[in-house]
Structures are given as C-alpha cells and as structure tokens.
Amino acid sequence: MEASMKDAKDLKAKIEKILPKKLSGVFECYGFNMEELLTPLKWKPIVLIIGNYSSGKSTFINEFIEKDIQRTGQAPTDDSFTIITAPSEEESPGDILGSTLVADETLPFGSLRRFGEKLLSHLVMKKIQCEKLKDIAIIDTPGMLDSVTEQDRGYDFLGVIGELARLADLIVLMFDPHKAGTIKETYKALRTTLPASSDEDRVLFVMNRIDECENVEDLVRAYGTLCWNLSQMTGRKDIPRIYLTYAKIPGKAIPKEFEVWEKERQELKKAILGAPRMRLFHMIQEVDKAARELALVIKAMKRFKELFLKRMKAFLRSLGITGILAFLLGDLAMNLLTGYPSEPFILSLATGTLSFNNFLWPLIWLLLVVAGGSVYFQKFTFPRFVKYCTTNLDSLVKLDSAYERDLWQRVRSKVLDLLERDARRQIWVRHKRNLAKVEKFIKKDLQSFYERVRRF
Ligand SMILES: Nc1nc2c(ncn2[C@@H]2O[C@H](COP(=O)(O)OP(=O)(O)OP(=O)(O)O)[C@@H](O)[C@H]2O)c(=O)[nH]1
Ligand SMILES: [Mg+2]
Known part of the structure; x- marks a missing residue:
C-alpha cells in the first residue's frame, strides 16, 4: 500500500502539472472549471x-x-x-x-x-x-x-x-x-x-x-x-x-x-x-471524461463558427452587390428625385466627363450601405443566427457512438449556455487549434497516464 500511495502522489503531481500546462486557457475559454476537476485529487x-x-x-x-x-x-x-x-x-x-x-x-x-x-x-x-x-x-x-x-x-x-x-x-x-x-x-x-x-x-x-x-x-x-x-x-x-x-x-x-x-x-x-489504487484510475477517468467533454464542446463551437462564416459570406455577398449598386446608381436616384447632384456618377462616366467631384456621392452612398448593413447584421442577422443554432443545438455535432451521445447529453447545456452568453466572443476563438491541443492531450498524455497506472 505504501508504494501505491507514493505512486498516487506522483501521478497526482504529474496531472496537476501537465493539465494546466497543456490545457489551461482552453478550459476557461469554454467555461470549464479546471479547479473543480482537480478537487477530488486534493x-x-x-x-x-x-x-x-x-x-x-x-x-x-x-x-x-x-x-x-x-x-x-x-x-x-x-x-x-x-x-x-x-x-x-x-x-x-x-x-x-x-x-x-x-x-x-x-x-x-x-x-x-x-x-x-x-x-x-x-x-x-x-x-x-x-x-x-x-x-x-x-x-x-x-x-x-x-x-x-x-x-x-x-x-x-x-x-x-x-x-x-x-x-x-x-x-x-x-x-x-x-x-x-x-x-x-x-x-x-x-x-x-x-x-x-x-x-x-x-x-x-x-x-x-x-x-x-x-x-x-x-x-x-x-x-x-x-x-x-x-x-x-x-x-x-x-x-x-x-x-x-x-x-x-x-x-x-x-x-x-x-x-x-x-x-x-x-x-x-x-x-x-485498495482505495489508493482505485484513486489512480479515478483520477485519470475524471481527467479523461473532462477532456472528452471539452473536445465535444469545442467541436460544437467550431461548427458554430463555420456556420457563422458561411452566413457571413452570404451576407457580405449581398452587401457587396447592394454596395456596388448604391455606388453606381445612388446619386442618379437622388438626381431623378431632387435634381441634385446635377451630374450623377454614371452619366459622367458615360459622357467621359468624370471628375474627382463625381466620386463624392457614390462614396457616401457606399459608406451608408456598409454602415447600415453592419448595424442590420449586428441587430438582426446575428441574433437570429444564434437563435437558429440554439434551437437546432443537436445539429452542431455529429455523434457516432452511444458513448458520444451520453457525452453530448452531459455537455449540451454547457454549449447552450456558451451560445446564449458568449456567442460573439466564440466567433473569434481559434477552435481548430484548441481542438488539436485537446485531442493531442487525449492521444498522448492521457495514454501515457493510463500506461503508468496499468503498470502499478
Ligand atoms: N445479526 C447481525 N446484526 C448486525 C450485523 N451488522 C450490524 N448488525 C446490527 O444491526 C444494527 C444496526 O447496525 P448499524 O451498524 O448501526 O447500522 P447502520 O447502517 O450504521 O445504521 P444507520 O446508521 O442507522 O443507518 C446494530 O444493532 C448492529 O449490532 C450483522 O451482520 N448481523
Ligand atoms: Mg450508522
């Protein structure tokens, strides 16, 4: 028993050192509490x-x-x-x-x-x-x-x-x-x-x-x-x-x-x-469980970001077209309605009398469309998109096994919470890199922990 208590202490020290080193930041980023994970090991x-x-x-x-x-x-x-x-x-x-x-x-x-x-x-x-x-x-x-x-x-x-x-x-x-x-x-x-x-x-x-x-x-x-x-x-x-x-x-x-x-x-x-030996398994199982839960949350957020970028692209495309139309035709419409400016951009382009002054209104129109578009996006498109994701939460992940489905049930509310509270920031997070970190941890570090415990 002496030996296994020492082993437990060594392993605990190792987990406490490696886990924050490899994954701190990643845990916090998705609202996971690493402290809580480590309390049973205290x-x-x-x-x-x-x-x-x-x-x-x-x-x-x-x-x-x-x-x-x-x-x-x-x-x-x-x-x-x-x-x-x-x-x-x-x-x-x-x-x-x-x-x-x-x-x-x-x-x-x-x-x-x-x-x-x-x-x-x-x-x-x-x-x-x-x-x-x-x-x-x-x-x-x-x-x-x-x-x-x-x-x-x-x-x-x-x-x-x-x-x-x-x-x-x-x-x-x-x-x-x-x-x-x-x-x-x-x-x-x-x-x-x-x-x-x-x-x-x-x-x-x-x-x-x-x-x-x-x-x-x-x-x-x-x-x-x-x-x-x-x-x-x-x-x-x-x-x-x-x-x-x-x-x-x-x-x-x-x-x-x-x-x-x-x-x-x-x-x-x-x-x-034999409880000290059980503790070794317990420790690794807890870390294993948390790392896999974390990986699944990251996968969901990664998918969220991908969907967002797709939506954003479509939005930018229509904003671009509207912007070009506004640039080309905005002052012509003004001219037709109010008679001002006397030489709209498109006409001066056609007659070859284009001067620096003719760019003023097209640029103002372009800016207005861009500004209006981004306000619209922030106020309506984005919240609607987040709402769509939260109501179709399950479609954010692909679950291949019963194990993953269990895992998803446990982290589902966490993902929902992240989207409801933190969606804007999640867009900027580098999920792919984080996922790679966690997956590497599961494949390499965790495996080496398991191997160590099996040797005891
Ligand atoms: N015959 C018999 N009596 C037992 C055995 N184990 C406990 N008892 C008796 O059963 C009674 C209850 O035992 P406790 O150890 O107080 O039970 P407990 O589970 O701690 O009970 P609570 O604290 O009230 O939940 C005591 O009078 C014990 O002497 C047993 O294996 N055989
Ligand atoms: Mg009792």
Whole structure:
C-alpha cells in the first residue's frame, strides 16, 4: 500500500502539472472549471459507505478500524455524515466540525457548503489514531430511510450523497436482506452523479447481515431480489459482484451453513484498503471524461463558427452587390428625385466627363450601405443566427457512438449556455487549434497516464 500511495502522489503531481500546462486557457475559454476537476485529487483517497438504515454500515466501519468509534443500533441511528481518518504527523486526534471542514482549502469538501447550515451541523470529521486510516478516509453516512423527506432532514440528502460520491474513489453500497427491495433511492443518487459506465467499477455492492436469514433458501431469495432490483436500475446485463457479509456480534451465533461466507468480509476489507489504487484510475477517468467533454464542446463551437462564416459570406455577398449598386446608381436616384447632384456618377462616366467631384456621392452612398448593413447584421442577422443554432443545438455535432451521445447529453447545456452568453466572443476563438491541443492531450498524455497506472 505504501508504494501505491507514493505512486498516487506522483501521478497526482504529474496531472496537476501537465493539465494546466497543456490545457489551461482552453478550459476557461469554454467555461470549464479546471479547479473543480482537480478537487477530488486534493486529499487522500476516500471510501464512501452508503446504504439502507441499520444495514450495518457503522458496525462494519468499527470492525474495520478495530475501534468502537461509530454508534450502532437497531433503529435509525446516525443522522450525521462522519469522515473518519487518521491525523497526519503534525496534527492531533480530535473532532472537526462541518463549518471548519468546508472552509479548509486543503480539504476537498468546500462544495458541500452550498447544501446549507443544516448539513454543516450534521457533518463532522473524526481524527483517530489508526494505522489503516493513514492513507484513506472513510465516510459513514446516515441510512437511507424512505419515510424521511428532504423537509425532515432540512437539506438535500441525495444531493449530498451525490457530491460525496463524486469525491469518493470507492463507494460501498450496503443493503440487508430485509430491505433488498428498497435500493432505488440510493441508486438514483449515484446514477445522477456517476453517469459514465466506466465509473461503475467504483461501486462495491454489499449484502450484509446475511446471518439473519432463516436458512440458505431464504438467503438465495434475498440475493435474487437484490440482483433483480440492481439490474432494473443499472440497466446492466451482467450482475455485478455482490459481497455477502455478516458481522460477528457478541452473543449472536452464526448458523453453520453461513460460515462459508466468512471470507467475503475479509475480501471486502481488502478491497477497501485498495482505495489508493482505485484513486489512480479515478483520477485519470475524471481527467479523461473532462477532456472528452471539452473536445465535444469545442467541436460544437467550431461548427458554430463555420456556420457563422458561411452566413457571413452570404451576407457580405449581398452587401457587396447592394454596395456596388448604391455606388453606381445612388446619386442618379437622388438626381431623378431632387435634381441634385446635377451630374450623377454614371452619366459622367458615360459622357467621359468624370471628375474627382463625381466620386463624392457614390462614396457616401457606399459608406451608408456598409454602415447600415453592419448595424442590420449586428441587430438582426446575428441574433437570429444564434437563435437558429440554439434551437437546432443537436445539429452542431455529429455523434457516432452511444458513448458520444451520453457525452453530448452531459455537455449540451454547457454549449447552450456558451451560445446564449458568449456567442460573439466564440466567433473569434481559434477552435481548430484548441481542438488539436485537446485531442493531442487525449492521444498522448492521457495514454501515457493510463500506461503508468496499468503498470502499478
Ligand atoms: N445479526 C447481525 N446484526 C448486525 C450485523 N451488522 C450490524 N448488525 C446490527 O444491526 C444494527 C444496526 O447496525 P448499524 O451498524 O448501526 O447500522 P447502520 O447502517 O450504521 O445504521 P444507520 O446508521 O442507522 O443507518 C446494530 O444493532 C448492529 O449490532 C450483522 O451482520 N448481523
Ligand atoms: Mg450508522
């Protein structure tokens, strides 16, 4: 584990150096926030434990860290988010309150501030001396409870879970056999934050408290229900691995036939200790996702610019023709209407009496047409063109794969926003060059990151 923590640190430093060097400016240009992308990398690897109430989350954590830190109990026990980790060498053990956590720039929790005061009073970090927690942090969460609404809690519970899931490198989703059918809400929270299928290997599914099944038949039934519900929600054809576990509770005998699952609990703990390695994948996946999203946005803006130039060309062509006509015939029309100027340009050209003075009115007419044309363009043609693009947003991109269609759904609103707020500036941006930069980054730098991680 030592080695992989160091690798993670090296890789993180590399990403933090290369990403701004190669792509800063490009990110900002399209309203992407590079800081936000790098926040999950700020701190140590995070393991998030979520699931139904009383599924045994806190019991499992206490067992993992070999200390009775979290309160456990049959009724819904926790109503707080607890981040448990070991203090660094210069820190001392103790509790840190939510309001301090979100204000601390060295921690990745600043984004939780937007969920309000109520959440902050239900957020705490416990720093305890524990060898296993030196390189990881575990977050214990309040159990999902269908009857508790957002109003009761006073903050957007699923929003918080989603945000923590974004920061986490490993997510343990814990159920128990009594409630194998009530996982919808939990999964919905994950689904909205982790839409790419690649992210699903960050989630470990656990069915805990299996010792409470009457017998193996009962267990199989509960397992079946859970699988069915999972496949309904994930849309995956394969069944993800589900760890079947139980805690050894003093005074509670484990039925003999369940002892074969004893090692699953150990494997789950091992998987959790592997979080630093997961972080490496997480880091690269995040950067990968962001770079591909960015590339798609640039493609859309590039197409926008191309369409604009086409429209502009057509406009200039008609403006040119109007300009020439105005230059040649403008003063003739004036002459016919008012008798002034006495010698229109075209007539003096025909009679060969052209002098410097004859150019005055044609030039004024030309200027008037050009000025009028550009005002018209700015006021009417351009806004109409932008409107056309925003209503036909999907036609700005060519989507070849399901992956790209997913990607487009995620960035569509960003493109819309860019066009509505920033269309004029986007005309001047060198999209082609930016796209080449991002594509080169994906092909070269990102690949070398992947290769490095595969070697670990
Ligand atoms: N039989 C049995 N009981 C368990 C097991 N795991 C936990 N328990 C008991 O179940 C109850 C709930 O456990 P907790 O660890 O508090 O559950 P939790 O998921 O943290 O619950 P909330 O914090 O309320 O969401 C406690 O009384 C535990 O002793 C298990 O594997 N088998
Ligand atoms: Mg608990």
